[in-house]
Amino acid sequence: MTFDQLGLIEPILKALQTEGYTEPTPIQEQSIPIVLQRKDLLGCAQTGTGKTAAFAIPVLQLLHEDRKAGNHNKGIKALILTPTRELAIQIDESFAAYGRHTGLKHTVIFGGVSQVPQVSTLKHGVDILIATPGRLLDLIEQQFINLSQLQIFVLDEADRMLDMGFIHDVKKVIAKIPAKRQTLFFSATMPPEIASLANTILKHPSKVEVTPVSSTAETIQQSVYFVEKENKRLLLKHLLLDASIKSVLVFARTKHGADKVAKDLHKAGIKAEAIHGNKSQNARQRALTNFKSGETRILVATDIAARGIDVDNLSHVINFELPNVPETYVHRIGRTGRAGAAGIAFSFCDEEEKAYLKDIQKLIGMNIAVVTDQPYAMRNTSLQEAKKPAPAQNEHRPQRRSFRGGDSRRYSGNNQQWRQH
Known part of the structure; x- marks a missing residue:
């Protein structure tokens, strides 16, 4: 239909x-x-x-x-x-x-x-x-x-x-x-x-x-880099020195964050463009066309702006920031490794994002391999004490009931696929 x-x-x-x-x-x-x-x-x-x-x-x-x-x-x-x-x-x-x-x-x-x-x-x-x-x-x-x-x-x-x-x-x-x-x-x-x-x-x-997607393609090689928040941009530039990373879609959580990442890469001499909702339609289309043609090697996107992006032979997806909704992770990395092709997904995880990683691993039913051989490795990689970040000040009115364990119970026991718009 x-x-x-x-x-x-x-x-x-x-x-x-x-x-x-x-x-x-x-x-x-x-x-x-x-x-x-x-x-x-x-x-x-x-x-x-x-x-x-x-x-x-x-x-x-x-x-x-x-x-x-x-x-x-x-x-x-x-x-x-x-x-x-x-x-x-x-x-x-x-x-x-x-x-x-x-x-x-x-x-x-x-x-x-x-x-x-x-x-x-x-x-x-x-x-x-x-x-x-x-x-x-x-x-x-x-x-x-x-x-x-x-x-x-x-x-x-x-x-x-x-x-x-x-x-x-x-x-x-x-x-x-x-x-x-x-x-x-x-x-x-x-x-x-x-x-x-x-x-x-x-x-x-x-x-x-409808039922949620809860599995990732077997053709996608997944790994996680534990890194302090302030070192993420340094780690990203370090990884992008690898010429085998032909085309990469980098996910940021916010439009401002996407712009900062793209500008930082540009200053380092690495050609990158950002795509998000504040860009004009012409600017978004131009950035996407450049990325699809190979003229731009790196596209930094928010989840909303990434909707509809379908790039053949996308070699890498990098989660510069982990999503707070586990299914979003599955959809993000699913943009590589399509139609049986091999794909690679890197995820950066700082201390505050460990709870998100726990939820993701619970959803997909596997532990993501940790890369320790990297120059900005964080010492504490344990997820045992991971707690969900506190809500932003003034965002919530006073709570009148106890917290019921967050979203984790929502993602259990469901292995059927669903699609994202």
Whole structure:
């Protein structure tokens, strides 16, 4: 099936074509028609399935159709509630990509940063708001946000909300939105409290369930380098002196980080380009074309920008920073070693990322080989005391429940493959 067969409008199909997407992932294929019928949806899916597009695309289409029909009231019409600033930013980038031809306005708000620019954008009016619970409730209480015109509510990563102590804040938000609305509810697992919440806020929902990718191709040689954070750029330059590394996709966690890595390599005389959501479409396309043609040897990318990158004979993937979602690791390194070809994946792991490495190894069911013969090796390579990094200050409101062991329980016992969008 292609996106053309899902009944999507031309402005969205045009945006998808620009992004290089033609075929929907399983959750997109199942979810988009349901949402377009204005039905409630219960989706069991983790990050990495393409679920953001599964709700962003139909939400954009419904609001665009309402506007054309003259049903365009002022105010926020769609709210996407998500647990972390990273996810919120990624979702906002997706709405920007898929909605670039719709004329709909969107913005993202989260804690840990000044609210002034966020409030300024809100005052100019937005159709779609992506938010973390704490900052959303703060701005509602300050009367900068009014949700009385809300038509669509998306609750993303519900079980992670529970783990992070946000469940009471989520209930507070739900109490402040119109009872008559369309609700889309996504969770990787269904513990009793989440199942109860779903039953409370959904009305005759359709259910969509997809299974996660949890295995890596046998043709990919994986290794991990334990290295202090401040030495990562030195280690990267050291590795890239090896001429056998013909083409390498380097993953950074943030757009700013991708730029810093590319600039540092450029200063060292190593040709590299960065690709991320803040780059113009022309700049992104030029960088990708240069990389595919071999003119640029190194492409530094964020996970969002790397979507749609399909390079034949990519020799190496380097995780400059480990992802905090284990499935993302599988998708990243899966860009090499395709169609039976050999591939190599290096991952840098600093002290704060050890917990991520533990989750990754649990997901893929194997220990990744450690490279000790390297000039910037970290002394302590044990994962025994690895703990998840604390959330950013001011990002979370006070927790009212105990932490339930993070995300690790979400990734057990699942060996079926899923695809990323």
